[in-house]
Amino acid sequence: MTDDSINNQLNSVSERVLAFYRELPFNQRESVGSAIANVKSHDPVRTYPPLKGLVARQSVLEIGSGVGWFSNGLAFHHRSQSYGIDLNSVAVRRAQDVADSLKISAQFEVANLFEFSPSHRFPLVVSLGVLHHTADCHAAIRRICGEFLTDTGKFLLGLYHLHGRRPFLEHFQNLQQQGLSEDALLAEYGRLHQISGDVTHLRSWFRDQVLHPHETQHTYQEIRALLESQGFRIVATSLNRFQPIASHRDIEAQEVFCAETSQQAIRDGRYYPGFFVVMAERG
Numbered sequence: 001m002t003d004d005s006i007n008n009q010l011n012s013v014s015e016r017v018l019a020f021y022r023e024l025p026f027n028q029r030e031s032v033g034s035a036i037a038n039v040k041s042h043d044p045v046r047t048y049p050p051l052k053g054l055v056a057r058q059s060v061l062e063i064g065s066g067v068g069w070f071s072n073g074l075a076f077h078h079r080s081q082s083y084g085i086d087l088n089s090v091a092v093r094r095a096q097d098v099a100d101s102l103k104i105s106a107q108f109e110v111a112n113l114f115e116f117s118p119s120h121r122f123p124l125v126v127s128l129g130v131l132h133h134t135a136d137c138h139a140a141i142r143r144i145c146g147e148f149l150t151d152t153g154k155f156l157l158g159l160y161h162l163h164g165r166r167p168f169l170e171h172f173q174n175l176q177q178q179g180l181s182e183d184a185l186l187a188e189y190g191r192l193h194q195i196s197g198d199v200t201h202l203r204s205w206f207r208d209q210v211l212h213p214h215e216t217q218h219t220y221q222e223i224r225a226l227l228e229s230q231g232f233r234i235v236a237t238s239l240n241r242f243q244p245i246a247s248h249r250d251i252e253a254q255e256v257f258c259a260e261t262s263q264q265a266i267r268d269g270r271y272y273p274g275f276f277v278v279m280a281e282r283g
Contacts, residue, residue: 013135014112016213018087025067025091026129026208030198035067035098038197043077044070048156050236050279054124055080061122061148063113063140064130068095068106075104083122085111113140121150128158129275132216138226145230151282155232158277162217164258165274171266172210185210193271209273220276221252227280236279 029035045051055078062071065084072095074080082105086092092108099106113134125148131140141157149155175185189206224234236242239251239258258274265272 013214014087017133020207020211020213021066021088022090024200024204024207025088025094026204027067027069028091028094028200028204029067030200032094032097032101034198035069035094036101038069039072039076039098039102042069042073044073045078048277049242050156051124054154057081058124059083059120059122060124060126061085061118063125063127063144063148064133065095065108066091066130068098068108070126070128071095071106071108072098072102072104075099075106076102079105082106083118084108085113085116087112114143118148122148122153123150124154124156125149126156128156128277129160131157132160132218133212133214135214137216137218141223141226142230145227145232149282153282155227155280156277157223157280158238158275159223160215160217161255161258161274161276162219162222163256163274164262164272164276165217167259167262167266168209168272168274182211191269192266217274219252220248220255220278223278224248224252227278231282232280233283234278234280238275238277 029038045055055074057079059081060071060074060083062082062084065071065086066088068084071082071084075082084095084106086108087110089110092110095106095108099108125144127144131137134140137159144155172185175188186203186206189210190202193205195202195205220237220239227234234245234248237245237251239255245251262272262274
């Protein structure tokens with residue numbers, strides 16, 4: 001494949017994803033006021049314990065910041081100096097409106113990860129649920145490791161999990177093949193994922209999870225090897241509930257059973273996203 005062909009493929013994926021999110025950004029709420037209430041009530045460090053002790057008054061870059069709940073949350077609860085980039089100008093405007101209303105140190109910019117050149121490197125870079133929507137997840141990770149982080153930088157990365165995600169996707173693919181309407185699919189998603197709040201928020205999740213035009217899935221083993229090739233080591237993961245890692249191989253041996261967890265969740269009428277997080281650092 002020629003360089004032009006590769007670039008055309010990358011651009012095609014980016015354009016399709018951008019068009020999809022412009023219609024309704026992920027995690028969008030009905031108003032700035034409801035988004036502010038969400039920021040005030042949710043401290044990201046409680047959701048991601050490896051961040052504890054790392055974010056207070058620190059400079060943080062978020063790749064794929066969307067409507068800004070994470071970056072604004074760090075700035076509000078921990079006075080972080082948050083900087084977020086996203087392809088979607090609609091999401092960036094909402095994120096900045098929330099930051100400005102809260103009078104916090106959070107800035108957002110419309111930028112493409114593969115073209116973005118920060119003015120300085122960051123001690124912490126975060127990307128949650130984003131890189132699996134790019135045309136080349138591995139290239140995105142390599143670029144972040146090589147160009148965005150300081151020599152002692154840490155990288156919080158969240159991706160769809162190959163084993164944990166597949167049953168969820170197959171469930172909705174089967175329903176689509178049976179001819180269910182989009183409204184019926186939304187009702188089924190709402191049955192599994194009982195999101196409290198406004199209808200806009202639920203529909204944004206449904207579109208992201210069920211109707212997305214492009215996504216890839218990954219394994220801990222795969223991502224660990226990639227990060228190690230870039231000089232990083234994983235120090236925490238959601239796959240063991242962020243407990244100390246005694247053995248990477250044990251985690252890799254167990255991750256295949258996430259498929260059973262996902263299948264059982266569907267049978268029980270529960271939402272299981274098939275998503276995993278790692279914290280990596282140089283060394």
